Amino acid sequence: MKTILAAAVLLTSASAMAQTSEESASVSDAMAADHAELTEMYSAMFASEPLSPEQEARVPLATEVVALLFPPGTYAKMINETMAPMFDTMFGAAAPLSRLALAEVLGVDGARLSALDESELTQALEIVDPAHEQRAEITGAAMLDVTGELMNEVEPAYREGLAHAYAARFETADLEALKQFFATSVGGRYAEQSFLVYSDPKVMSAMTQVMPRVIELVPQMMERMAESMEALPEPRDVSDLSPQERERLAGLLGMSVADLEAAATEVSGDDESF
Structure with missing residues (x-):
């Protein structure tokens, strides 16, 4: 992993080492409270109607179909194929991240570091943290490991949600036809790749081309919001x-x-x- 990743985590590492046990406990308590609040908010946002008896009866068949579409380990594959290269790209090639992090650590103006080329930046990192490469590798591996563990925990609930959604959206005959199709050679391959393809670098790369247009639309969106709220009284x-x-x-x-x-x-x- 590139040295720039190390620079990006210099602040995180220093902060973690400087934290006292009391500070860590306080942060943990705050995160737990935020987590509970977010869980409640998302539960309200995505509240769903209970399944009808007919739909409930289709859940076992839908579960079989979903097991073919989203078998155990699918998230792990997505992480290995997408997130690992993404981390390398974000931290290994994003020089601005390293310059900003190093500027913060040294307490100097970021503009001073922006003039450094990659070789000079690497030398500066080696002076500040001789173990930066190892620290970067450990940090990257930890990020992937924790993310993978989280996704493994999420998978069963996600698979259950998919089964309920399929039971609600497809009739028994539809589910039977899908199951038969997935039993064929091409159907099995489609089922195996159907979710993974959405995180394919080719797809993600194409989506990044939309970002300039999104950025252009933000001012228009803000303007429309302001115009629509002109008749409303100001909050007191x-x-x-x-x-x-x-x-x-x-x-x-x-x-x-x-x-x-x-x-x-x-x-x-x-x-x-x-």
């Missing part, structure tokens, strides 16, 4: 609320009116008295 801050509204809002948030007003003042930076 605490200073705009009546005493009754402040009391009600504070009660909903489980805090006193004084604390609510103090928090609003701190956020706005306004010393104006409520």
